[in-house]
Amino acid sequence: MKPFDDNDVIYVREIGIDDIAPIYHLGEELFTSDLYPYLYRTWDEWEVIGLYNTDPEYCLVAETEGELAGFVLGTIITKASWTYGYILWLGVNPKFQRQGVADQLVDKIIARMIEDGVRFMLVDTDPTNTPAVKFFNRKGFGNMRQHIFLSMNLSKHPHYGRLIDYEHQKAERAGYKRTRPTIRTRKTEAIPNDVVINPLINELGKDLINNDE
Known part of the structure; x- marks a missing residue:
């Protein structure tokens, strides 16, 4: 497998059925229990399968020369007169990080949601996932709210x-x-x-x- 070159083109497209397993395994590699327990708790193959079945137009993959570079999984929530766009998952293959993959994925899904009438975007992540928080701040997301989780053994x-x-x-x-x-x-x-x-x-x-x- 040749190393990534800046001249390689990252192609963003809609998810296909053959992408389900690679996306799931990449998520398993990224959302680990030791680094991000909140993300690890909710990530499983049914997340990918469910969103593929219900919102394939908001589930995008980035690839180069047939290799998965990253993915974004989203959905639309309609409540009364409000239509929310919600980015549930964003993952980038470590081999392709800092190459603009996440930017392309998020820009593409936002454009699709705007075309479909979305006027308000939501995203969440593990509070310890500092790189993700900084990335979304840079993309224009703000007004941070923290959700408190309580546990019992x-x-x-x-x-x-x-x-x-x-x-x-x-x-x-x-x-x-x-x-x-x-x-x-x-x-x-x-x-x-x-x-x-x-x-x-x-x-x-x-x-x-x-x-x-």
Whole structure:
């Protein structure tokens, strides 16, 4: 694969079905849990598939010589008399960063949305994604608002502990029953009507019942 050259042409076009997998994998490379946990939390293949099905005209890819250079995924939201354009995802292949790829993608999607009657644009990103914040500020986006996310570790919740105890006991009961010895009859030529029973059978009649309260 030859290195990117400034003379290479970046071509922006509408998303196609064959772009879904490359876009998803590029997003997996960019929106990682250690760098951007908010973006990582919401990025998955269904984001790409869903927007491809509903808003393909606002899902654009940038490519050069058949290689994916970047993508932008957007949608339009109509509420009463307002029509909002919303850029949900913007990603650039690290190989093509600082080559104007993001500029071309955003300029193209804004132009399309203006033609379709959009008069107000929205975009959001992880607050720690400083390069993205600076980029969108440079493109004219402002009036920043922060959204607060609260979290709770459910492994510390009392119900979680009761559920784990219940599952452990259920697994133990299931394993105990699987190892239950079978009742074997002696051959008829030995002692007729005499049945050999493992003495543990009596113990196995006791079943544990745990009400998850």
